[in-house]
Amino acid sequence: METLTDNILAKTIRIRPKESHKGTYGRVCLVGGNDHFGGAILMATEASVYSGAGLNTTLTDPSNFVSLHSRLPEAMVADFTNRDELTDLVSAANTVVVGPGLGTDETSLKVLQAVFNTIAPGQTLIVDGSAITLISKHELKLPQAKLVFTPHQMEWQRLSGIQIADQTDEANETVRKQLGGIVVVKSHQTRIYTPTGSFLNTAGTPAQATGGMGDTLAGMIGGFTAQFANQTNAVLAAVYAHSAIADELARHQYVVLPTQIIHELPRYMHEHQH
Ligand SMILES: NC(=O)C1=CN([C@@H]2O[C@H](COP(=O)(O)OP(=O)(O)OC[C@H]3O[C@@H](n4cnc5c(N)ncnc54)[C@H](O)[C@@H]3O)[C@@H](O)[C@H]2O)[C@@H](O)CC1
Ligand SMILES: Nc1ncnc2c1ncn2[C@@H]1O[C@H](COP(=O)(O)OP(=O)(O)O)[C@@H](O)[C@H]1O
Numbered sequence: 001m002e003t004l005t006d007n008i009l010a011k012t013i014r015i016r017p018k019e020s021h022k023g024t025y026g027r028v029c030l031v032g033g034n035d036h037f038g039g040a041i042l043m044a045t046e047a048s049v050y051s052g053a054g055l056n057t058t059l060t061d062p063s064n065f066v067s068l069h070s071r072l073p074e075a076m077v078a079d080f081t082n083r084d085e086l087t088d089l090v091s092a093a094n095t096v097v098v099g100p101g102l103g104t105d106e107t108s109l110k111v112l113q114a115v116f117n118t119i120a121p122g123q124t125l126i127v128d129g130s131a132i133t134l135i136s137k138h139e140l141k142l143p144q145a146k147l148v149f150t151p152h153q154m155e156w157q158r159l160s161g162i163q164i165a166d167q168t169d170e171a172n173e174t175v176r177k178q179l180g181g182i183v184v185v186k187s188h189q190t191r192i193y194t195p196t197g198s199f200l201n202t203a204g205t206p207a208q209a210t211g212g213m214g215d216t217l218a219g220m221i222g223g224f225t226a227q228f229a230n231q232t233n234a235v236l237a238a239v240y241a242h243s244a245i246a247d248e249l250a251r252h253q254y255v256v257l258p259t260q261i262i263h264e265l266p267r268y269m270h271e272h273q274h
């Protein structure tokens, strides 16, 4: 198991070429946010926008449209129950993030199945939060795509069947192989399992233990994978940056809010571009 350091940022965050435009930096489609968990998809979307993804569209419950637009005019919105719009927007994306605040009811399940039926093998699909719980509950068949799962330990227990106390590297890696793709098992020391090796994130702080912190990471992984070519490095860099920014803020703060991490992203990425 390799420990992540800021080397991963230098390997990943590129100085932007002059000759470029929003299309150069990827399209992200974020799917989630029911009528109770609007904040989750708002934070995920804000994290993707502030990570620098060129175009961001959020498929959510219409009750979240006004709050999303008033906070984040950069993002586009659409109703996640509109099947035609979902198909068009998911198909057009480089990266799709599904799950933050999606919920686990009948509508949530239909939305997730629509995403799974639309996604293509060349696209990156970040599977977070409620989407992980739904897959576990309904034993859903996974689509062909570049899959990135971002469970916390309880969600990983549901998805993998491995009890939290038994989540050893060996057991986690065995299930990752069965699932395919990358698995980010989030905890106070997040572990990332990839086809090319396993990584330990020793950055991060208990000041991060607050709702929305994982939704924010999912959006960052969305923004990083959409604009940086090496998908594994993009995931690793997002995990590291999320915690390293929190560590900076926690030097002077008892608690670090997800939105505070998001707002530091443009400055932090500027300092670490190569
Ligand atoms: N503002 C919002 O709208 C928020 C919405 N959220 C959404 O709420 C939905 C449910 O997610 P939750 O994670 O709250 O609920 P879950 O029921 O999936 O998991 C939470 C449970 O797991 C336990 N647990 C064990 N180990 C853990 C670990 N290492 N990290 C975190 N929890 C651990 C917790 O104690 C808790 O009982 C998701 O879709 C999520 O995106 C949450 O992110 C909270 C904020
Ligand atoms: N004590 C801690 N130390 C370091 N990181 C933490 C700690 N507690 C939580 N985190 C981080 O916060 C995030 C929580 O994710 P998650 O539980 O999915 O949050 P939510 O679903 O509420 O957005 C993960 O990235 C996790 O690593």
Ligand SMILES: [Mg+2]
Pocket (backbone or CB within 6 Å): 128, 129, 152, 214, 215
């Ligand atoms: Mg979560």
